[in-house]
Amino acid sequence: MEKLKNIKGIIWDLDDTLYSVTPALHQSMRESVARAVVKMGYDINFDDALKLAEESQEKHRLTVKMLVDKFGIEKRDLHIPFHAEMDHTVTNACPDLPSAFRALPDVKHVLMTHASRDWAVRMLPHLGLEDFFEPHAIMGLEDVDFNHKHESDIVTKRSLEILETDPNETAFAEDRDWNLNIPHKMGLTTVLIDHPSQPKDLPMHVDYRFDKAVNFLKNI
Numbered sequence: 641m642e643k644l645k646n647i648k649g650i651i652w653d654l655d656d657t658l659y660s661v662t663p664a665l666h667q668s669m670r671e672s673v674a675r676a677v678v679k680m681g682y683d684i685n686f687d688d689a690l691k692l693a694e695e696s697q698e699k700h701r702l703t704v705k706m707l708v709d710k711f712g713i714e715k716r717d718l719h720i721p722f723h724a725e726m727d728h729t730v731t732n733a734c735p736d737l738p739s740a741f742r743a744l745p746d747v748k749h750v751l752m753t754h755a756s757r758d759w760a761v762r763m764l765p766h767l768g769l770e771d772f773f774e775p776h777a778i779m780g781l782e783d784v785d786f787n788h789k790h791e792s793d794i795v796t797k798r799s800l801e802i803l804e805t806d807p808n809e810t811a812f813a814e815d816r817d818w819n820l821n822i823p824h825k826m827g828l829t830t831v832l833i834d835h836p837s838q839p840k841d842l843p844m845h846v847d848y849r850f851d852k853a854v855n856f857l858k859n860i
């Protein structure tokens with residue numbers, strides 16, 4: 641754990657990294673996209689939209705795909721309304737995570753989610769973590785012009801500017817290993833918070849793997 645000794649900043653993912661996504665949240669996501677599409681004025685009622693969201697999840701493992709395809713919706717247009725409908729109260733906070741953050745007063749934090757900033761702003765107090773993130777250090781996909789972490793270095797560059805740390809004193813924590821490729825190339829310490837979708841053998845671009853975020857923090 642040598643590389644964790646000098647960590648001064650952490651770039652966090654949110655979903656499945658700072659908490660675990662539950663079946664209840666998947667249900668909320670299906671209902672959310674159905675509500676959002678109806679509110680946006682597309683020619684479909686809630687029940688039919690929900691059925692399509694369920695079918696889409698089952699066939700493509702993507703809640704929004706079939707509705708997006710059916711109406712030719714731009715994903716950027718759906719992004720904010722969809723996440724606005726999601727119910728953060730159906731998720732479970734990790735009870736020992738706030739104290740693990742508090743135990744590292746000299747470490748700064750940035751949160752970068754592929755969901756919307758509003759979702760992150762609602763989730764952080766629910767997880768008891770709102771004190772550890774400055775408002776400008778909370779970013780959704782819309783804040784980086786819809787550049788995904790696996791496609792662009794903009795997320796890491798923007799986060800380093802906010803943290804005012806060098807790559808070699810910064811960790812990037814994620815539950816999907818492919819999002820750690822670019823941070824690894826840029827010299828950050830990469831931390832995988834494990835998820836059932838992830839490979840058994842640790843990929844070259846992952847420095848450390850932990851079962852949950854709290855155990856990563858305890859090793860700094």
Ligand SMILES: [Mg+2]
Nearest residue numbers: 653655656815
């Ligand atoms: Mg995630």
